[in-house]
Amino acid sequence: MDFTEDPATGEFREEVRRVLAEHLTAELREHVGRTGTNHDWGLHRAVAERGWLAGALPVPLGGTGRSPEQLAALFRELELASAPYDGISNAMLVSYILGHTGTATQKETVMADLLTGRAIACLGYSEPGSGSDVAAAATRAIRATDGDGWVVNGQKMFTSLAEEARWALLLARTDTEAAKHRGLTFFLVDMTSPGVEVQELRTLSGKRTNITYYDDVRVPDAYRVGEVNGGWDVMLVALSFERGVAGGISDIAALHDLAVAKARTVRSISGEYLIDRPEVRERLARVAVDMEVAELLGARVAWAAGTDRLPAQEGAECKLFATEAYGRAADAIVDAFGSEGLRHDREIEHAYRVAPIFTTAGGTSEVLRNLIAERGLKLPRAR
Ligand SMILES: Cc1cc2nc3c(=O)[nH]c(=O)nc-3n(C[C@H](O)[C@H](O)[C@H](O)COP(=O)(O)OP(=O)(O)OC[C@H]3O[C@@H](n4cnc5c(N)ncnc54)[C@H](O)[C@@H]3O)c2cc1C
Structure with a gap:
């Protein structure tokens, strides 16, 4: 492993610093501090417009394949500047998952919206009874009896950025008989759907996260991510990126x-x-x-x-x-x-x-x- 920074990474780092200096105004910091939302649409779109979100994905997954060193440099600069970047990391993470396991339609719609900065996503894994033991998720998704798709009922804890996100990557139980890791499926839930409720939760640090409720929320099968009961395989991809x-x-x-x-x-x-x-x-x-x-x-x-x-x-x-x-x-x-x-x-x-x-x-x-x-x-x- 070579620790010297290559010139291309050095130039990229300088460009990131310039963009951050332009966007991280006193007003932005005041807004983030007041709302507790660790995201800013102006900064987010500036990053997306430059192709830096797409750069997090290798070319075969539908990205532009920026080097891992440059990706690390991007996050280092965001952190050194205390920039509100949760929307950036979530957009990259969910795109990375869709790049691995998404359908062509999911890539053309949701992933394209995420990579171009039109939408952000939140992560719906944790529940009141399953944080560390995430495979014990109890939120249910059952096949709709009146046509295509699924009906989701349950509650998620700590759904950070749900107040701004268009999509939730939601882990739900689809089989109650199988071993707990084998009865889970991931879905992309449109957060504007009827039956979704977002309730603010402030942490010790002032940062906002949320409790989210799902009451008979309809999710088309086209928005199922991965195989039915194959959620744990998707989770392993998600955790290694995060x-x-x-x-x-x-x-x-x-x-x-x-x-x-x-x-x-x-x-x-x-x-x-x-x-x-x-x-x-x-x-x-x-x-x-x-x-x-x-x-x-x-x-x-x-x-x-x-x-x-x-x-x-x-x-x-x-x-x-x-x-x-x-x-x-x-x-x-x-x-x-x-x-x-x-x-x-x-x-x-x-x-x-x-x-x-x-x-x-x-x-x-x-x-x-x-x-x-x-x-x-x-x-x-x-x-
Ligand atoms: C600010 C914030 C933002 C978050 N954002 C998100 C988000 O966007 N989406 C999302 O899905 N989740 C999110 N989380 C949830 C986070 O991932 C969980 O809080 C975490 O996984 C722990 O779960 P828990 O709080 O239920 O604690 P518990 O799992 O109940 O754990 C309690 C204690 O027991 C210990 N413990 C648990 N199991 C074991 C074990 N097997 N061996 C030894 N010790 C154990 C833990 O280490 C901990 O100290 C967020 C959490 C916070 C605080």
């Missing part, structure tokens, strides 16, 4: 840079700048070490994604390390700034509140450890 490929690595770098900049301007109670105190420098140095390791693990996922297999193992390792490192960094920086520093600083205090969300969303640390142990290290099953 972890490590679509961001989540450089939040710690953004936090490190923020803390270093503030430590140069904030004074301790005894008058010197925080950056001049040895215990503060030591804490920042530890964060910098973790940041480097997270970046290297991220580079490994990008490299694995460029081969012809799904980077499930590398992605789980990277997500586990990067999100736990973020939590350690938030702890260390809050300690370093102390009550005097924090009194004037909402950004660092916010990092402390967002850290547990990073280690929960997209697979908790415990679940990732089980996965790494069982699949990667071939240890006995946890249960």
Whole structure:
């Protein structure tokens, strides 16, 4: 593996920075902070218009095949700039799944809308009784008796971006007799359908997610994704893209840079700048070490994604390390700034509140450890 950045990636990175500088205005940040919605249509369309969404998919899947290094560079810049990018990663993820398993019609309609920035998607996996154990989903889809299609009833938890999304990639139980992994099917649910209800849910960090309800929602069979009862195969594709490929690595770098900049301007109670105190420098140095390791693990996922297999193992390792490192960094920086520093600083205090969300969303640390142990290290099953 070669760690030097090639000139094309360097130029691409510069272009991303220019687009972000143009779009990340104070108004945009105020709007994201107030609504808690981690998405902005202006930025989203700017990214789509440049073909950067389509670039996340290899050519055989219907994309334009930007290199994994450039995809990693895109997410790194989005995170360093604290850009609201959930719509971007969801559009790429659902397109990636449709590229793998979608029908020609789904590719021409939903995937085309996602890749050109006309629509975004949300992910309907988690339920009140099935978060980590996502295969225990109880939302039902049954064949409609009066014609083609399905009728969906149930409830999903944490359906982030449902307030803006046209499509939900929804996991539903289609067979109650089969083993739990084998009775699931994915559907694309049009969120404007009668019977869909979206209820806001604010997290500790201020970020908005949602509870979504599905009451006799009709879904044409043309919007079934993959085989009937083949949902788990689709889920494996989804999870390998989500972890490590679509961001989540450089939040710690953004936090490190923020803390270093503030430590140069904030004074301790005894008058010197925080950056001049040895215990503060030591804490920042530890964060910098973790940041480097997270970046290297991220580079490994990008490299694995460029081969012809799904980077499930590398992605789980990277997500586990990067999100736990973020939590350690938030702890260390809050300690370093102390009550005097924090009194004037909402950004660092916010990092402390967002850290547990990073280690929960997209697979908790415990679940990732089980996965790494069982699949990667071939240890006995946890249960
Ligand atoms: C901000 C946010 C946004 C999210 N966005 C989405 C979204 O858009 N779409 C979506 O579908 N989901 C989303 N999620 C859901 C997220 O993926 C789940 O919260 C996560 O999978 C954990 O599920 P849970 O909260 O039900 O916790 P539980 O599964 O109930 O877990 C509770 C605790 O038990 C531990 N635990 C569970 N099982 C095991 C085990 N086998 N071994 C050891 N420990 C275990 C967990 O690690 C955790 O500490 C989001 C969550 C958050 C917080």
